[in-house]
Amino acid sequence: MGHHHRRASLERARVSQAERAGAMRARLIDATIECVAELGYGRMSTNDIVRSARVSRGALAHHFPTKADLVSAAAQRLLERRVEDFRDRFTAMAPDRRTPAEALSVLWSFYDDTGGLVLLELMVAARHNRELAEVMAPVPERIAEVSADVFAEFFPELAGRPFLGEALRAVHALFSGLALNALPDGDRSGRGAEVRAFLKIIVSAMPQIVAFDPA
Amino acid sequence: MGHHHRRASLERARVSQAERAGAMRARLIDATIECVAELGYGRMSTNDIVRSARVSRGALAHHFPTKADLVSAAAQRLLERRVEDFRDRFTAMAPDRRTPAEALSVLWSFYDDTGGLVLLELMVAARHNRELAEVMAPVPERIAEVSADVFAEFFPELAGRPFLGEALRAVHALFSGLALNALPDGDRSGRGAEVRAFLKIIVSAMPQIVAFDPA
DNA sequence: AATCAAACCGGCAGGCTTGCCTGTTTGTGT
DNA sequence: ACACAAACAGGCAAGCCTGCCGGTTTGATT
CATH class of the missing domain: 1.10.357 (Tetracycline Repressor; domain 2)
Structure with a gap:
């Protein structure tokens, strides 16, 4: 096998951290908007958001420490x-x-x-x-x-x-x-x-x- | 002392059930409106309401089985x-x-x-x-x-x-x-x-x- | 007086939410 | 190659919320 820190035979493209983070933030923000639309602001939980975005809870916490941060960014x-x-x-x-x-x-x-x-x-x-x-x-x-x-x-x-x-x-x-x-x-x-x-x-x-x- | 089911020396006025119920409902409804004004619909809990109305939890449940009932009545x-x-x-x-x-x-x-x-x-x-x-x-x-x-x-x-x-x-x-x-x-x-x-x-x-x- | 029903009380159980915390992967600089 | 930091995963705990339940008081009924 090739060296461990680089491509194996079927590798996924190497993605820069900035790209990953940006994409993740975008997914979370989009999911948030979607959830507000479907569930309303009041009934929407962070669980709904991560479920809708198909993301882990930790990812959310990493990019948006608090729910208010996320909602503000979404707005x-x-x-x-x-x-x-x-x-x-x-x-x-x-x-x-x-x-x-x-x-x-x-x-x-x-x-x-x-x-x-x-x-x-x-x-x-x-x-x-x-x-x-x-x-x-x-x-x-x-x-x-x-x-x-x-x-x-x-x-x-x-x-x-x-x-x-x-x-x-x-x-x-x-x-x-x-x-x-x-x-x-x-x-x-x-x-x-x-x-x-x-x-x-x-x-x-x-x-x-x-x-x-x-x- | 007088008969037990009627006035003692310092009694509170005898109140009909309809009156009691009406007053209670009014207090709950008013408290609800007040809570929506202060806390907003989303952050308002039934606990806030009973606290604001100074009423027991059971009284609320008796007159308004569900929160939606109460809010609708308040509206x-x-x-x-x-x-x-x-x-x-x-x-x-x-x-x-x-x-x-x-x-x-x-x-x-x-x-x-x-x-x-x-x-x-x-x-x-x-x-x-x-x-x-x-x-x-x-x-x-x-x-x-x-x-x-x-x-x-x-x-x-x-x-x-x-x-x-x-x-x-x-x-x-x-x-x-x-x-x-x-x-x-x-x-x-x-x-x-x-x-x-x-x-x-x-x-x-x-x-x-x-x-x-x-x- | 005795009986019944409505009004009311306070607590409990189950479920859900949020923020945090530890562990793992992945990219970056040297 | 190595060390470091950012990105990500998933679970846990404390707290709150709602609906319900048994028990008690109070008014109505006969």
């Missing part, structure tokens, strides 16, 4: 991923469908999906988790910011308007609330149609809003 | 109380301050306070608690309904408008979302002022909204 990661997807899905829109109404519709799809759900749970959970709170506190601001950027880029006629940012902060709040309202009944009562109706109204009132003069 | 009670307070605080407004803007401001105060917080937690918790979900599902509808009634009563010029209900459903969602956003940082960043700014915008856009024509 951070989710937010980043979300911001990326955000821009991607906007820029992926067919040019001829790039109306404000369509843009808002795309924006809404981010509140309707699993990630939005997880974000909701984490916002509430943050109230009793200082570490998590520090991650979640800037979220509304950040999202409004990013969407305002994208809107300004796609609809130059809105670019300069001072109240665009405020309007999109309001839209974020509105969508969060709508998602929240849909939680108990899992959107059985055709909330989608209602939201689309709201979108029309918002769009129709948008000129009024971005032109708003506080004086 | 129900909170909603009822909230609807009452709602109408009260509206009708208590000085007649000369009865503007839509002020009305919305009063409405907002219900999302800003402890009860609103608890409702938020329960909405999220309802996702994994069928019993609670059945209580929480109608909440948004109910609140929008009540506020629409009050608005129609106070501002007759809005009464007939078909989109008043929709608008107030949207307002409910918006306020819920704003309250949610304030959770992580406990409203350190002067969210109150922001909300007041939003209110002005909403009011200015309101005519546009209630007059909205989907055609």
